[in-house]
Amino acid sequence: MSSERTGSGEPSRTLALLWGEPLAPRKGPARSITVTQIVHAALSIADESGLGAVTMRAVAERVGVSTMSVYTYVPGKPELLDLMVDALYLGMERMPWRDERWRDRAVAVAESNRSLLETHPWMTEVAALSRPPLGPGVMVKYEHELAAFDDAGLDDVDVDAALTFLIGFVQSHCRAAHDAERATTDTAMSDAQWWEANQPILARAFDPEVYPRAVRIGAAAGEAQGAAWSADGAWEFGLERVLDGLAALIER
Incomplete structure (x- = not known):
């Protein structure tokens, strides 16, 4: 990296x-x-x-x-x-906010950033939250995304923290998804092929009496997701938890 x-x-x-x-x-x-x-x-x-x-x-x-x-x-x-x-x-599409709830606006912010990082995956390696390039692109993006929390009842510091928290989740998720995709490319094996190739030794090593939760829950999650890790599943679950956390702050 x-x-x-x-x-x-x-x-x-x-x-x-x-x-x-x-x-x-x-x-x-x-x-x-x-x-x-x-x-x-x-x-x-x-x-x-x-x-x-x-x-x-x-x-x-x-x-x-x-x-x-x-x-x-x-x-x-x-x-x-x-x-x-x-x-x-600077080139990101930004539709004017209208009468959406703050939660719907936050989802739109998250989705637009995810789309950008999926289109340009190399950005997951370089886009630093602490030292962004302070050019016109950063400023118009920051202004627009801050406005997603208008009328949420947060003070200025918490609005900045809420946005940073949201974007941080997006970047972390996209970095993990990018790493998973590179693993598939580097090994020339899909996740399903990787697990199938390692199934014999895993069946011997993963003793349900020694690792009851890991075996039971891991099998359930793998069956539900079709893999040990699902980018879309992790996105949906994680984004909802981020929004729930912000909702707790806003409602308080």
Whole structure:
């Protein structure tokens, strides 16, 4: 898993790029590409081949310039990563809130974030809650999602905490789902095939007299879900528990 995270670049340079401000006066011929083209190229590479494939050289080849030329637009990969994440946040679909209950709005927030992370699974490795790229994408996303808790009766600090709690669940779930999908890809075996291949030794090792709950409950859960772990089942159960917890806070 990548050790890169949003917020790891040089702050002043990153913020200048995020808000469209030039890094420094530049002399010479007019530029042939834009920062937006570089970001879109990096996003395409990440979606096609994973974040590890995003290098300044690969981005340069994608946009048709030299690697050194790319560095005159974006200082390095840490700053590029922030631009990539912010661009995806900016492009999220946001329908105006109307007369929905706070719980319905929270579900919409969770589902939209889940959709984003499923479409761009590499984001589960890099999107840090503590240091998001503070660009226009983050700000419009944050403003919209905070408004989901309007009229919930929470003070400002609790609204921020409630949103962070909700998004944290989404990120954790999507990271687990991404890891499960990678396990299937890496082993070239589905979960059902993996359990079937290991069934003989498991039948001998899992003594119901020694592990009565594990055997009984594990079998029941596996039969109900069709696997040891179900992404959709975990999502539905977990999201409802998150909302129940917030409801307890709001009703109190």
